[in-house]
Amino acid sequence: MALLGLALLVAPAVLTPYQRALGLAILADVVLAVAWAFFSGPTRYLSLASGAFFGAGAYVTAVAGGAVPWPLPVLLGGAVAAGLAGIVGALALRLRGPYFAVFTFGLAELAKHVLIWYETRVTGTIGRILLAQPAPVTLYYTVLALAGLAVTTAVLLRRSPWGAALVGIGGDEERAETLGVNTTALKVAVFALSAGFIGAAGAAMAPRWTYLDPNVFNPLVSFQAVIMALLGGASTIAGPVVGAVFLGLASEILLVKFRYAYMLGLGAVLLVVVLALPEGLAGLWGRYRSRSSA
């Protein structure tokens, strides 16, 4: 663990710019998958809002990036996304099952259209150019810090009484409520926490693009978060990390060359994971270990 952390810390000194950019993308994926799993892993509320939160964070950097010194846009992006999640959560978290998923799925699309409408009506332009970007190495360390923080939060949350309460909500929400868990407050709080990390990741990744328009509210981001977490195994800490590294590598290498075939493959992976690997890759590893030790 410590070795891995140290390797990631000194990595920029030895990596080529391309490898560093690849590492940056994968670290952002780790933040996305781990933060998604904070909330949706134990509670089984299938959130497809990651794209909206990621986009909100990115837009904060686009709007405020030039005006304030660097780490501030990331904090702001996280705060805006968390605030958005607080509102959405208070409205939507009483919906169960597929309704919640559909509601959150529409959110990125809604945000995009509202923003296009606002930009054409009020500011008269669509899209912004990002000026005064931080150095690539600064970005790398920012996202590395976020990833470290996300994993730490996941571990702490899991060990805390709230972690147990979240699992209780996933098992039987009414029973958890009867046992004295304030389910609404807990759900909204953890949903906002998860969104905060996703928004911060969006804000930190925004300088990768020099030009940003409302299409940054991309539903594909929502799916990637879900598929990465489920592929790795959403109920463990290591699962989403494994899934993010695996799919992050695959997407960075394959997405550019074989865009459509890759996305088709992603769909097929999702089918296989749901049908054959309900516990994800981490579960497969666990099964293998328990079999070999028996």
Next chain:
Amino acid sequence: MSPSVVFDLLVAGLITGGLYALVALGLNLQYGLMRVLNVAHGEFLMVGGYLTYTLHTAWGVNPLLTVLVTGPAAFAAGLGLHRLLYARMLRAGESPEHFASQSLLLSFGLLFILQNGALLLWSSDLRGYSYLAEPLRFLGAVFPANRLLAAALALLVSIGFYVFLRTTLAGTAIRALMEDQEGAQLVGVDVRRVHARCFAAGLAMATVAGSLVSMLFELTPFIGLPYTVTALVVVILGGLGNMLGSVLAGLLLGLVETFSVQFATFDLRVIVSYTVLTLVLLVRPSGLLGR
């Protein structure tokens, strides 16, 4: 606004609404009965459109007649997909909630596969053909013949299915299953078979709607999702499992959309339908016309 303009918009809205009704009916059949929320529903519509396009442009088949190919083909594909994806989960006796979220994920997988498959096969270029585009006078208003024809066919299939549900034994079995699964099982309804056939019929309806859409609009592999969203709004407005509700809500949404596009200078459709969806979900989670 003169009465004749209102009348034109009214008819135009009902034409759009007729297509929405058919698309929504298929989705409602899958969701109302099996709790399979198929977000790839619009992708099947898109594939139906491309199949008709290919049959028409490559082999010169009359677009209307392609429905006789695309419908049955989709039905067969639906039976196969049901067997491959859902039958095992149904047999394993998952909790309904778990089944619902698993099947939602599966349909997202299907969405990716179909959309990108279509991109590989047909590319992202606009594809279209002209069929029966000459104007036709109808009830004093003038419309392209193909729009009237498509709307008439869509409504015919919708109403035909409704009559089927109401008057035949198989239709009664489906309605019984929607009411009470265990009760229906007790009186001898083969749940798995009815599920499979309803899933397949839902796909066939989407695909046929796609064949009709291809006569009216140009196709891209991305046209599916907006139809899915519209169908969802219609199904939720009309009430889950309420087939007549879906038809009525489809027509209503077609009207609302036609009128709002006429009067709003900016295309607010996504915002409007999403707001409607949100309000209905929050205020009346069982739908406007739901029980």
